[in-house]
Amino acid sequence: MSSLRAYIITRFLMVIPTVIILLTLVFLILRIIPGDPITSMVGQKVPEEVLERLRHEAGLDKPYHIQYIEYLTGVFTGNLGKSMIWGKRPVIAEIMDHFPATLELTIFGFVLSVLLGIITGSIAAFRRGSKTDSGMRIYSIIAYTLFIPWFGMLLQMLFGVYLELLPIGGRITPGNSPETITGLYVLDSILTLNLTSLMDALSHLALPSLTLGIVLSGAYTRLVRNNLIDVLSQDFIRAYRARGVRERKVIFHAMKNAFIPVVTLMGLQFAILLAGAVLTESTFSWPGMGTFLIERIEYRDYTAVQGAIVFYAMFVALISLVVDVIYALLDPRIRY
Amino acid sequence: MLLEVENLTTLFRTKRGIIRAVDNVSLSLEKGDFISIVGESGCGKSTLAYSIIRLIDSPGEIAGGKIYFDGKELTSLSEEKMRKVRGKEIGMVFQDPMTSLDPLEKIGDQITETLMEHIDVTKKEAWQIAREMLEKVGLPPDRVESYPHQLSGGQRQRVVIAMAVSLNPKLLIADEPTTALDVIVQEKIMDLLNEMRKEGRAIMLITHDFALAAERSDRIAVMYAGWIIEMGDADRLTKEPMHPYTRGLIESVPDVWVDREIKPLPGFPPDLAKPPEGCRFRPRCPLATEKCMKEPPGVDVDGRYVKCWLFEVK
């Protein structure tokens, strides 16, 4: 077990340089892009002294190395600067307003995609060569190539407009929001035992998370199928059976072995998941980070965009750390 | 008799046709017997072993015959009863120790899972047994905490043997247990099998190493293209082979001690999807005659089984 701890600590320490490189890249890219962010935000017709004042407020009149150090210390103390439009609220506060919505959608979409992938992939593997198998493989290819806004709209038409079963946009019916504890409506509804808001939140989540889940499940279906077929033909599976281990347990061991590459894919898919979430959010008017980011890009709210990207980058780094730890917990060959 | 296989036939229905990997095979084993099944690659040795524990995956199936084991007829047993025979009454050791252990589970977990599947012990007791079993096969007991990738090939094979004997099975089938190992480790593993036999277990060793079979076993069964073509006492069969194939096989084995010419067996075993008409060894047989266009009968000559027209009882 101590070697597992050593692995986790090493892996954790490796996050630090990764994050610093990411932050540096974001910093450089935003300064290499031609044009002055302030000018592009307010336009060139504005008097020079107003531009100066805005630049000073954003700290953009300082030398680059000072900006860089301030930016890094800011990020590590949770200060991403102030938004440049409207209330000029701290960017971190605005992110925190939108992040729970994205997190909720991502969790549901992610869990759904993995579940769908594992179920369809295992069915295909256990019925290898049959019509069901071909069906699952076609599903995987179609799901993989679906375009999120198009597929989302299709679901909206079917379940929202035609069957009138589910809401087609938004996160909750106004007035139904649960008391805020975590900002995740489903969790908050459960914590406050509010059944009305729970059902309302779930019905709003259904279509966007289904869209995201189905589109992302295609890759898992394929991977689970191929892995499971490979594992099931291995000697140690036959050896389990030859020792009289119950079939249910044999299948469990097979699934566990087939799951390892799936965990790797989860880490890789995570960035795609966030990108997919941006598209899904705009299709379903979901008030999350994607909607926030797109809105602020339109207004050229430079600090908010920078803050959102930094936040995304840190989030991806954190998730890949978590995935690697899960990987090590599953596979002893990694941690020794 | 502990094990009696009667006219066992196992087929694989493949796209290329029906492969009769085990064709009308009969053999029997008593407690404490050590029999070796020898033959070239692809002649059906493993299929015979898997048929006995009924682990033939599709597209294969046991198409005929009976397997009597310790008062039960295995081919007609329910799947659940058969599962209880596997591991508990018939232990099996596979060819490649590198792939026959689950890479994700501790050695101890793999041994105890098997134990607890068959006997009524607590987890703690099972771990204690696992430690004792490792000690018995010459491994430090604390290896229960190891994962397979932390062990060498020889150590892994000992683990597999420990697992196979931990439930004290009456029959141990070892399918080429030492092919992947070096000669010294091979000797130790064979000694281990011999000890198991001395404890009253029957051993069925599958190998393509004739010299090993001759040195270690009481009886040898020679397989060719799904048939047993000769079977009998190991010493006598080695000294005076009757079937032309057995003779050819022995002459093709390099003998370290005796200065003797090695004659490699010409040709290859037939494609089992399209076996030659009559005797399956006919195309390679130096003594083949007209008669061999028909399938030879299996006959008993002084306690030796041989399937060849040369020994037809008049």
Ligand SMILES: Nc1ncnc2c1ncn2[C@@H]1O[C@H](COP(=O)(O)OP(=O)(O)OP(=O)(O)O)[C@@H](O)[C@H]1O
């Ligand atoms: N799953 C399968 N599907 C189709 N054919 C098979 C299958 N398993 C075995 N066979 C065929 O059955 C025949 C006997 O194979 P088997 O593995 O029993 O031979 P073997 O004597 O154990 O050979 P080796 O010494 O190489 O292990 C071969 O012709 C093989 O091609």
Ligand SMILES: [Mg+2]
């Ligand atoms: Mg074999």
